[in-house]
Amino acid sequence: xxxxxxxxxxxxxxxxxxxxxxxxxxxxxxxxxxxxxxxxxxxxxxxxxxxxxxxxxxxxxxxxxxxxxxxxxxxxxxxxxxxxxxxxxxxxxxxxxxxxxxxxxxxxxxxxxxxxxxxxxxxxxxxxxxxxxxxxxxxxxxxxxxxxxxxxxxxxxxxxxxxxxxxxxxxxxxxxxxxxxxxxxxxxxxxxxxxxxxxxxxxxxxxxxxxxxxxxxxxxxxxxxxxxxxxxxxxxxxxxxxxxxxxxxxxxxxxxxxxxxxxxxxxxxxxxxxxxxxxxxxxxxxxxxxxxxxxxxxxxxxxxxxxxxxxxxxxxxxxxxxxxxxxxxxxxxxxxxxxxxxxxxxxxxxxxxxxxxxxxxxxxxxxxxxxxxxxxxxxxxxxxxxxxxxxxxxxxxxxxxxxxxxxxxxxxxxxxxxxxxxxxxxx
Amino acid sequence: xxxxxxxxxxxxxxxxxxxxxxxxxxxxxxxxxxxxxxxxxxxxxxxxxxxxxxxxxxxxxxxxxxxxxxxxxxxxxxxxxxxxxxxxxxxxxxxxxxxxxxxxxxxxxxxxxxxxxxxxxxxxxxxxxxxxxxxxxxxxxxxxxxxxxxxxxxxxxxxxxxxxxxxxxxxxxxxxxxxxxxxxxxxxxxxxxx
Numbered sequence: 001x002x003x004x005x006x007x008x009x010x011x012x013x014x015x016x017x018x019x020x021x022x023x024x025x026x027x028x029x030x031x032x033x034x035x036x037x038x039x040x041x042x043x044x045x046x047x048x049x050x051x052x053x054x055x056x057x058x059x060x061x062x063x064x065x066x067x068x069x070x071x072x073x074x075x076x077x078x079x080x081x082x083x084x085x086x087x088x089x090x091x092x093x094x095x096x097x098x099x100x101x102x103x104x105x106x107x108x109x110x111x112x113x114x115x116x117x118x119x120x121x122x123x124x125x126x127x128x129x130x131x132x133x134x135x136x137x138x139x140x141x142x143x144x145x146x147x148x149x150x151x152x153x154x155x156x157x158x159x160x161x162x163x164x165x166x167x168x169x170x171x172x173x174x175x176x177x178x179x180x181x182x183x184x185x186x187x188x189x190x191x192x193x194x195x196x197x198x199x200x201x202x203x204x205x206x207x208x209x210x211x212x213x214x215x216x217x218x219x220x221x222x223x224x225x226x227x228x229x230x231x232x233x234x235x236x237x238x239x240x241x242x243x244x245x246x247x248x249x250x251x252x253x254x255x256x257x258x259x260x261x262x263x264x265x266x267x268x269x270x271x272x273x274x275x276x277x278x279x280x281x282x283x284x285x286x287x288x289x290x291x292x293x294x295x296x297x298x299x300x301x302x303x304x305x306x307x308x309x310x311x312x313x314x315x316x317x318x319x320x321x322x323x324x325x326x327x328x329x330x331x332x333x334x335x336x337x338x339x340x341x342x343x344x345x346x347x348x349x350x351x352x353x354x355x356x357x358x359x360x361x362x363x364x365x366x367x368x369x370x371x372x373x374x375x376x377x378x379x380x381x382x383x384x385x386x387x388x389x390x391x392x393x394x395x396x397x398x399x400x401x402x403x404x405x406x407x408x409x410x411x412x413x414x415x416x417x418x419x420x421x422x423x424x425x426x427x
Numbered sequence: 428x429x430x431x432x433x434x435x436x437x438x439x440x441x442x443x444x445x446x447x448x449x450x451x452x453x454x455x456x457x458x459x460x461x462x463x464x465x466x467x468x469x470x471x472x473x474x475x476x477x478x479x480x481x482x483x484x485x486x487x488x489x490x491x492x493x494x495x496x497x498x499x500x501x502x503x504x505x506x507x508x509x510x511x512x513x514x515x516x517x518x519x520x521x522x523x524x525x526x527x528x529x530x531x532x533x534x535x536x537x538x539x540x541x542x543x544x545x546x547x548x549x550x551x552x553x554x555x556x557x558x559x560x561x562x563x564x565x566x567x568x569x570x571x572x573x574x575x576x577x578x579x580x581x582x583x584x585x586x587x588x589x590x591x592x593x594x595x596x597x598x599x600x601x602x603x604x605x606x607x608x609x610x611x612x613x614x615x616x617x618x619x620x621x
Contacts, residue, residue, distance in 0.1 A: 189587060192552055205555075211582055212555065234559040234583050237552050252559040254566055254581065280556035296553055302512060303553055328512070330550040344550060351549070373550060417551060 040095035040151060042069040045084075049102030051131025055140045059098065061176055062144030062158035065407070067383070067400040069096075069151060086117050096120065096151045100143070102127065109143050111150040121150035125426065134179045141175070142425030157378045159425035162385055162409065163193040163202055164396055164418040170204060170217070175398075177409050183219060190215075194239045195421040196264075202419075203238040203247055203264070214238045214249050216264060229262045229270045237283045240264060242290040248273065250282040259284050259295060261310070273312045281306075285334045285341075294318060294332040294341050305332040305343050305356075319343065319356060320363060329354075331374050336422075337381040342366075342401075344373045344386075353386050355401065366401055376420045385409065387416040495618040500609075502526040503539070503616075507565055507605040512549065514560040516568050524565060527607070528572045536612030540580040541565045544606065546599035547586040558583030565605045580610065 042063055047056040064071045072094050089097050100109045104127075111121040125143050128135045138159055145156030163172050166182075170193045173180040184190055188206035195202060202217045211232045217224040227235075227247070234252035241248065247264045250257050256278035262270040273293070274281045280298040287293070290310065297306045297315075305319040318341060319329040328346040335342065340355045345365075353367045353375045366375075370390030377384055384399045394416050396409040505527070507520040516524065531537060543562030545554040562581035570576045591598035 191555070191585075191587075207582075207584070207587075210580065233581075234555060236555045250556065252556055252563075252583070254563045254576075256563075257556040257559055280553065280560060282556045283550070283552050296550070298553075298556070303550070328549055330553045346549075374552075 039068060039070045041072050041093040042096045042098065042147075042151060043072045043089050043092060043094035044098040045100070047100045047102055050104070051136070052102045054131055055100070055102055055107065055143075058137060058140045058176070059100070059144045059147065062141055062156065063148060065158070065176065065398075066144075066148050066152075066156050067403055067405055068148065068154065084112055086112075086114050090114050098147055104129075107139065107143055109147065111147050121146060134174070137174065137178060138424060145423065145425050154380060154382075155423065157380045157383060157420075157423070159423055160379060161199070161421045161424065162396065162418050163195065163421070164410065164415045165191060165193070166410075166413050166415045170202065171415070172219075173410065175409075177411070180410065180412075183217065183222075184224070192237050192417055192419075194419050196240050197242060197244045197422055199421045199424045201240075201264075203240060203249075205236040205238065205249075212236050214247065214262075216247075227262060227264075228267045229260075239284050239286060242286050242288065248284045248286075248293065250284070252280075256280065257282055259293065259308075273310065274308060274315065275312065283331055285332050287334050288336055288338045294334050296330040296332060303328050303330045305329050305341065318361075319345070320361065333376045335377045335381040336379050339381065340377075342375040342377060342384055344375065353384065353399070364401075366399055366404070367406075372397075374417055376418055378420050379422050385418045385420055387418065492618065496616050499530045499618050500613070500616055503530050503537075503609060504607045506607070508600060509561055509603040509605075511546070511599070511603065512557065514543075514557065514564045516564055520565075521568070524568045525572070527569065528574065530616075531569070531574050531578070533617050534612060534615075537609060537616070538578045538580070538611040540582060540608045540610045542588075542606040542608065543581065543583040544588055544590075544602055544604050545586045546602040547589060547594075548599065549586075551586055555583050555585035558585045561603075561605055565607075 044056060044060050044063065046052070060071050060073060063069050072092055084097050084099060094114050097112045097114055098109065099112070100107060107125040107127050109121065109123050109125065110119055112118065113120050123146055125139050127139050130136055141158035144158040148154065148156035158175055160175055161172050162175065163170055168186055168189050169182040170184045170190050171180060171182050183202070190204045190206045193202045193204040200218065200220055202219065203214060204217070205212050205214055212234050214227045214230045214235045215224045216227070230249070230251070234250065234257060236250045238247045238249040240246070245264060246261055248259055248261050251260045256276050258276050258281050259273040260270045261273055274295070276297060276299055281295055283296040284293045285295070292307055292309055294305055294307050296303050300321055304317060304321045306315055307318050308315040329343055332341045332343040338358065340357055342353060342355045344351045345354045347365065351371050351373050352365055353372045355364045355366065356362070366384065367388070370388050372386050372388045375384045375386040382401055384401055385396055386399065387394050388397050391408070394414045395411070396415045396418050397406050398409050399406045505523045507516065507523050510517070541562040543558030543560070545558050559581065562583055566576070566579045566581050569579060586602070589602045591601040
């Protein structure tokens, strides 16, 4: 402990030279020579103020979970707003230093480029009153995402949430597994939750006496409404359009299942997208521009991933099916940057997570441990949440598609059919 | 007279006779033998025997009918099983569906719901579509054999309602099925040929 205190005392120079202040509020500079694939060292200095220890722990963990930085730990004493001893933090391996302080209603964050001894980011975050509450932690996660953007140029994904199915209910959890809670009542067997782009609504399917219906849940009010367009038959795997105004879903009757488009918040009529001639066409996922869909179709005799224009034209096989191949490929999810589709593929009898590049159709297998299904991209187009039975029961895991590093997100009862929200942080 | 009401009158008659036999009449006052009405004991015996025969026969008939109704009900809800990732009706499945057709024809008031189910392998979401296809396949077979489409609802439960747990082929094959539920008109099931 004595050594630790001494280190802290020296990390914060008592009277450092005044530095050029970047006074622009958003103040984002890509100051580090960040190379994808390399991980700059980041030191998060202790955070003074009520809840500072919690905030410090959350930010360190968020930056670690981002898989883009090496978090340098071991500094455990707050020192306020004193200037940073750049020579020393450089010796510790830090390319960037985060200095933050908590006031009753705001978190003040400065990110320094150690080599250039200048600020990459200065930003104040409005903080709710109760340290540790869900809305308080979301603000800390938001700060983590801004810190990551200042250092790596890519917005973090800490201030997002993941919806999933557990025990016949829809649950939501934070990206660090905190505040896991049900958002629907028991009953109806909801499946396939998908986020509205604003994060305010979820759409999902549920079992009703005459079929499976589509519902929209308002997370702000807690109230849900079933779409009038889906009273009977199979209606499943809804997905909001990127503009949030409509929902594409699967409708099945006696003549196969096809994709349809319906307004999410009005009773205007539906429009058919795919014409599958009696085959299964399901699990739609949008390209970022909303002009195309990837989906699962059984039209070749077994499930494969296809792409179609939103008006139903130019249906095209995406996954590398070849005649005689009966590999089962399903559950596509289009990356937010538009470059990859992640899906599940049966490999040696067990389902694994794979990606396929839109540009050259290169396939990569990302998992090999257990049965792995239902992958969904994070907003960073880098991390993937998926269901795996590798621990014996189905739980959600988060995988970094660049490094392969994987962590378990959910604990407790079996979890499946997850969906990753967009950023819920500040613009 | 319908079969049911005929059976009902037989049962009432048999019941009345049985009740008459069971009651002990009060002892009559002693009377001169000549004046007493003659009781024809052989006729009474015949009458009782006859009633018992009718009663036994009614009970047997009732039992036979009940068994036939139970068999019809069981045939109506008998499950149809499928191969992995397939919705084709197998020969075995055709035989099971063929047995439902005359029952549905005899009971035009009956409506059924076909519930398509899958084993748990593969995508839960894709399995909903597969279950729908399985339910639709059975419905199509029945409508192709003359049953009005309006009498058959279909629903898919995908892999959400397994009847057998675990990852054995036995469990999988039990779960790849159509179930049949009688949703209306099942209370007065008639047996074909009556």
